Amino acid sequence: MKRLLPSPLLTLALLVIWLLLNQTVAPLHVLFGLLLGLIIPRLTLPLRPTQTRLRKPWVLFRLLSWSLLEILRSCFNVSRIILFRKQQDLNSQFIRVPLDLKDATGLAVLSCLINSTPGTVWVEILSDSHELSLHVFDLHDANWWIDTIKQRYERPLIEIFEQEQA
Amino acid sequence: MMQLPESLPLWLGIPVVFLLLAGSLVTLIGALGLLRLPHFYQRIHGPSITITFGTGCFLLASMLYFTGLEQRPIVHELLITAFVLLTAPVSAMLIMRAAVYRDLRNENKKATENLHQSLPKPKTD
Amino acid sequence: MITLLQYALYFSQFCLLLAMIFCTLRLLRGPTAQDRVLALDTLWMIVMLFTLVLGISFADQVYFELALLIALTGFVSTIALAKFLMRGEIIE
Known part of the structure; x- marks a missing residue:
């Protein structure tokens, strides 16, 4: 089972992409999508050096939905700043956040978010x-940013990706 | 010129129109930010609202519209959404790192040039 | 409802065109190379959105495939340009 399906999530994702591209759920397409999902992960196995297992999907779901809200909120903030703020008042800064997260996949997810x-x-x-090292468009309080990133983003990611080692 | 259908149910038309308006306004604001913000590190934040919010609005509008038009769920726009959400952060990060490295390198070059100028010239005799 | 949708489509085409003009100005003016790459990336993204709006206004789903291809090529070219900015000038 482990040899046949090295990463079941990737297989599922490839199947879904194939079905979405063809806009059908006909049995033939499902079969071909499954075939792709079986072959491609085995061919690309050497390209993915670290095997990560997804633990606690509900934490990931909560993190993603929270960051969706955060994206919407900061969209409005950035639009308001671009439209109405005087450019001299803008305080754009580089800040540094100390990180505890070590897992490569977790860091990738963190950078995407x-x-x-x-x-x-x-x-x-x-x-x-x-x-x-992080660049912030309009910095008002560096400690608030550090706290937010550590509490809201990093802690769930540690929970998801690094629980076993702890 | 346009080949719009004869009629569109109201429950579908209003969200589509609203999403189109919101998406195009946000896209315009993002491009405006790209144009008029004074510094590069500020300008990089302008297009990011275009990429997240604008793209999301347009893709949602397209999804709703075709679902209503064809009378069956059409969700393949989700592919573009997922692709853009996965790739836009990568390109933003690479552009940012390229900018930071170039700036650091220029500063180094300037510093060495200044150093060379401030050094006393070797005597030639 | 249809006339409202038509006006909304005209409005978003106008807005996207204006946004493309802004990006082009930044592309031409941009003091540094990274400004130009950023402007090109944004311009490409707006072209993708424009394709989606065209797809809605012509009620044709072929434009979806076009938008997907534009997104793919835009990502690859931006990555290539950014890598070039980072590495290209090391060998001077």
Whole structure:
């Protein structure tokens, strides 16, 4: 079972993509999608060095829905700033956030979420101190940002991806 | 010019119109931010609202409209949504890192040039 | 309802065209290379949205495939340009 299905989530995702592209649920297409889903993960197995298992999908779901709300909220904030704020008042800064998260997949998800949220852009992880360098569009309180990222984003990700090692 | 259908139910038309208006306004605001913000590190935040909110609105409108038009659920716009949501952060991060590296490199170059100028010139005799 | 939808479509086409003009101005003016890459990326994204609006106004689903292709090529080209900005000038 493990050899046949190295990553069941990827198989499922490929099947769904195939069905969406063809806009059908005809049995033939389901079969072909399953075939693709069986072959492609095995071919790309060497390309994915770290195997991650998704634990606690409900935490991930909660994190994603919370960050969707956050994206909407900061969209309005950024639009308001672009339209109405004087440009001299803008306080755009680089800030540094110390990170505890080590898992590569978790860091990838974290970077996607942070970059999707308007107003923040991930720059890089400083490798010597494991700090995240982040650019904020309109900084009012650096500690608030650090707290938000650590509480809202990092803690659920640690729960999802790193629970076993702890 | 346009080939719109004869009629559209009201429950479908109003959300589609609203989403189109919101999406186009947000896209315009994002491009305006790209144009008039003074510094590059501020300008990179302008298009991000275009990419998340604008794209979301237009894709939702398209999904609703075709679902109502064809009388069956049409959800393949979700593919573009997922693709854009996965790739836009990557390209934003790469552009940002390229900008930071280039700026750092320029600063280094300037610093070394200044250093060379401030050094006393070797005597030639 | 249909006339309202038609006006909304005209309005969004106008807005997207204006946004494309803004991006082009930034592309031409942009003081640094990263500004131009960012403007090109945004312009490509707006072209994708324009394709979706065209798909709605012509009631044709072929435009969806076009939008998907535009999104794919835009991502690849932006990544290539950004990598070039980072690495290209190391060998001077």
